[in-house]
Amino acid sequence: MPFESLKPQVVALLSKQEHTLTEKLTAICELLRQSIDYYNWVGFYFKNGDKEELKLRAFSGEPTEHTIIPFGKGICGQVAVSNENFVVPDVKAQDNYIACSIDVKAEIVIPLFVAGENIGQIDIDSHSVDPFCQEDEHFLTFVNQSVAQIINKNDF
Structure with missing residues (x-):
């Protein structure tokens, strides 16, 4: 695994001072998607102001x-409520799943x-069934902790 x-x-x-937060997040999305073959999206x-919903800020993939997900809906919306990692080995087995693409087979969501x-x-979507392991969770937690260090409440 290339995580380290x-x-x-x-x-x-x-750490690129000349880039906005959105540019930095997009660059991370692109890096992860291009570096890990089963990270397809x-x-x-992020929480959308005072609303009980999430708003897509940056992404890489289709x-x-x-772009707006109500709290409680889909895997992302459930993580917004539970505050816990959610690894879905097979999205077909989830009743409360929002399909972004027919190609998505698995998903992992880690709160920030x-x-x-x-x-x-x-949020990571994969076109493979059950590709995520504990190392993915640890790495994505590291990514979120790193992002959290540069976030300013004024960014939202």
């Missing part, structure tokens, strides 16, 4: 019509916390 070699690249992308959703508050998440 990707960590310094994630940190480097986040990578995106960051465009999605799901700033000062103890779940403000967003990283």
Whole structure:
């Protein structure tokens, strides 16, 4: 797994002072999608102001019509409520799944916390069944912790 070699690249992308937060997040999405063969779509959703919904901020992969996701709906919406990692080995087995593409077979969503508050998440879709393991969870938690260090509440 390339996770250890990707960590310094994630940190480097986040340290680029000349880029906006959205540009940094998009660069991370692109890095992860291009570096890990079963990461077919990578995106960051964040709480949309005071609304009980998530808004897509940055992504890499096929465009999605799901740019706004109500809390509780789909895997992302469930993570917004549960504050816990959610690994779905086979999306067909999920009743509360929002299909972004017929090609998606599995999904992993990791919440992003700033000062103890779940403000967003990283969402990965895969075209393979059951590709995610504990190393994915640990790595994506690292990515979110790194992102959290540069987030300012004024960014939202």
